[in-house]
Amino acid sequence: MIQLKGISKTFSGAKAVHALNNVHLHIPAGKIFGIIGPSGAGKSTLLRCINLLETPDQGEVWVDNVRLDTLSPKELRRARQKMGMIFQHFNLLSSRTVAENVAFPLEIAKVDPAQRRLAVAELLELVGLSDKANAYPAQLSGGQKQRVGIARALANKPRVLLCDEATSALDPETTKSVLQLLKSINEQFNLTIVVITHEMSVIQEICDLVAVLEHGTVQEWGPVVEVFTRPQAQATKRMLRGTFAANIPPELLDRPSQSRGPRRLLKLSFVGDRAHQPIISHMVQNYKVDANILFGRIDQMKDLPFGMLVLELVGDEERLSQAVSFLESQQVELEVLA
Amino acid sequence: MLQQAFIETLTMVGASTAIAAVCGLPLGLILACTASGHILEQPVINRILGAVINVGRSIPFIILMVAVIPFTRFVVGTSIGTTAAIVPLSIAAIPFVARLVESAVFEIDRGVIEAAQSMGSSPWQIIWKVLIPEARPALVLGLTITTVNLVGYSAMAGAIGGGGLGDLAIRYGYQRFRADVMLQTVVLLVILVQALQTLGDWASRKLSRR
Numbered sequence: 001m002i003q004l005k006g007i008s009k010t011f012s013g014a015k016a017v018h019a020l021n022n023v024h025l026h027i028p029a030g031k032i033f034g035i036i037g038p039s040g041a042g043k044s045t046l047l048r049c050i051n052l053l054e055t056p057d058q059g060e061v062w063v064d065n066v067r068l069d070t071l072s073p074k075e076l077r078r079a080r081q082k083m084g085m086i087f088q089h090f091n092l093l094s095s096r097t098v099a100e101n102v103a104f105p106l107e108i109a110k111v112d113p114a115q116r117r118l119a120v121a122e123l124l125e126l127v128g129l130s131d132k133a134n135a136y137p138a139q140l141s142g143g144q145k146q147r148v149g150i151a152r153a154l155a156n157k158p159r160v161l162l163c164d165e166a167t168s169a170l171d172p173e174t175t176k177s178v179l180q181l182l183k184s185i186n187e188q189f190n191l192t193i194v195v196i197t198h199e200m201s202v203i204q205e206i207c208d209l210v211a212v213l214e215h216g217t218v219q220e221w222g223p224v225v226e227v228f229t230r231p232q233a234q235a236t237k238r239m240l241r242g243t244f245a246a247n248i249p250p251e252l253l254d255r256p257s258q259s260r261g262p263r264r265l266l267k268l269s270f271v272g273d274r275a276h277q278p279i280i281s282h283m284v285q286n287y288k289v290d291a292n293i294l295f296g297r298i299d300q301m302k303d304l305p306f307g308m309l310v311l312e313l314v315g316d317e318e319r320l321s322q323a324v325s326f327l328e329s330q331q332v333e334l335e336v337l338a
Numbered sequence: 339m340l341q342q343a344f345i346e347t348l349t350m351v352g353a354s355t356a357i358a359a360v361c362g363l364p365l366g367l368i369l370a371c372t373a374s375g376h377i378l379e380q381p382v383i384n385r386i387l388g389a390v391i392n393v394g395r396s397i398p399f400i401i402l403m404v405a406v407i408p409f410t411r412f413v414v415g416t417s418i419g420t421t422a423a424i425v426p427l428s429i430a431a432i433p434f435v436a437r438l439v440e441s442a443v444f445e446i447d448r449g450v451i452e453a454a455q456s457m458g459s460s461p462w463q464i465i466w467k468v469l470i471p472e473a474r475p476a477l478v479l480g481l482t483i484t485t486v487n488l489v490g491y492s493a494m495a496g497a498i499g500g501g502g503l504g505d506l507a508i509r510y511g512y513q514r515f516r517a518d519v520m521l522q523t524v525v526l527l528v529i530l531v532q533a534l535q536t537l538g539d540w541a542s543r544k545l546s547r548r
Contacts, residue, residue: 051456080458091453094547095471105457107467136547156457 001029001192002160007049007059009042009216019045020056021216027209029159032186032193034207034224036200036239042216043196047162050194051083052076064159081109084153088165090145092137098148099124099133105155123151127181143174150181154189161185163195167202179206183302200239204228204301212236225271225301229333262317264324265294269333270307279330280311287323289315310337339506340522346420346501347530350492353424355485358431363477365391365432366439367465373444377451377461394433399491402426403498423500427491431484438480442473475546482538486531503527 002025009020019042027033037043048054049061052068061068068079092101099120106116124130127147137145146166153161163182167175183206186193195202203210203224210228211221212235219233231237270279284291295310313320327334369387372380397405403426407417410425446469454468470477493504503523511520 053452053456074460077458077460080456083456085453085456087449087453089447089449091447091449093450093468093472095474095545104454104467108454108457108459108463138548152457162456 001064002027002033002050002194003060003062004046004049005060005062007046007056007061009045009049009054009056018216020049023059023213023216023218025211025218025221027192027194029192030186030190031208032183032195032206034203034210035194035196035213036198036203036210037213037235038239039198041213043198043213044164046213047164047194047196050160050162051080051085081105081156082158083160083162084150084156084158085162085164086146086149086153086166088168090137090142090149090169092145092148092152094137097134097136098129098140101137101148102151102155105152109156119155123155126154126185127151141174142170143178146170146174146178147181150178150185154185154191157189159192161191161193163193163197165197166195168197168199175202176205182206204299206302208302212239225304225306228301229269229271229306261314262320263338264311264313264320264336265338266311266313266324266327267335267337268309268311268327269335270305270309271333272304272306279327279332280309283323283326287315287319287326289313289319289323339510340503340519340526343501343503343506343523344526346505347489347492347503349420350423350427350495350500350502351485351488354427354431354488354492355481357424357428358435358484358488359481361428362432362435363439365436367443367469369436369440370443370469371461371465373440377455377464391433391436394429395437399426399430400494400497402430403494407498418499420495420500420502423492423495423498423502426498427488427495430491431488434487435480435484438484439473439477442476442480443469445476446472475542475548478538478542478545482535482542485534485538489527489531489534503530 004023004025007020007023008018011017011019023046035043035046045054049056050063052061056069059069063079063083066079068076071079093104096104102120102123103116106119111119120133121130124133127150129144129147129151132140132144137148140148149166166182167178170178179202182193182195185191186206195207197203207224209222210224212219212227212233214235219235220227220231227236228240231240280291283289290313292312292314293309294312296308298305298307300306313323315323324334324336365387369384369391370376371378372384372387374381374384406426406429410422411417413425414421416422450472451464451468454464459467492500492502493508495502496505496508503526507520507523510516511523
């Protein structure tokens, strides 16, 4: 749906800033694609290159098989009408009511007034703000403002929705509900959504794919579960620190064993259905080893449960190796630590 | 006498405010929109227009009034009287209004303009549907300041026979030592300015939805 080919952007000034450096991205249709990175990584610039609010110095921007960076201003404006965008600070027109704000892009696209009214009512229904149609933005809470922003962004039935730190100004509770709304819109309209954020939880909750951006380059990208469970780039590992099971408290590994005799220290990672199945209990019953859970946690990534356990197995040598090979046959990510 | 002077003041101030608003608004919009980083970035036009406006604002009014006499005669056919005074008053107020409009437009959150651009608005649509409506409360306040300023300027219109309250105060109150006339005109001017400011504040508040 969206393809960025070799995008570079430098901001000139007293000190030139290389915001983006040869960025390649392919964002498939109907997916929620997250771009995460620390502030100053170039996320905002990258997002703005997609709808050409920033003009890249180099590279090509393709959306829906149209190359945007070579369009005339007029053609570009038409293309932008098919791309919605929401913002961290909502950017609603303070002089317009909620309904008038949602009607704005329809006016821009010269939709006739009768149709406009119909569409606005429908959109407000969708975001659950029908009763606020005549309120002004100043009378709304942050979450409500962002819902207006979403309704406005969807008005012209876009193929793509760009979200610029859309939940960063909201409290955790409101963030959740706005993310749920984005997720349901994605499913309902098969809308491609690009999210930039510095919050891990946003990616974890709604994204299918993620790209990690640092110093203006994509460090790695892929399905969220893959990137988060098997991070390759240093940037990803740094970000994951303390968030996910990726790291085990070191004192666990150094602790002397409580039991005499052979033992194994294992790290198991489960993704999806596997996280629901009683693998450990099977192992204990069938191979007669003792399992001691040293550390564990279960997280949710979008709809996938993702769990991690650190186990100490105690038993005789033969049973231990049988137990380990059983676990290896179970499609769980297994790492023998000691 | 007082009543006639009052009507002359209202005529001069009302007409020149209207003309200054009509001419100053587009100038101010051009000034704001051509500034660097704005929707119609045009550094050269911006710099030239800015310089011209600064020249206009730096000429003392009493000198401007005399300097534009030929132009005044060309426009209204005479260079003396209330109608003639409207011309220099307007010319003095136009650059002032332009700067006020410019700053009112700069006050608008850039994010809102960016949002409009992201929806595919043309520069013209942004001016009509975003800049003007969003700046309206600030524009009304600016126009109020302009009007009050023009009340002050109009006092000097006596120099070209424009009449009005200020002129009355100078000729009768000051030059003929008529303390009663002086007092009456000053009180009337104070009331006028208060009324204008109150009206402007009220209208601006009424328009503001923040």
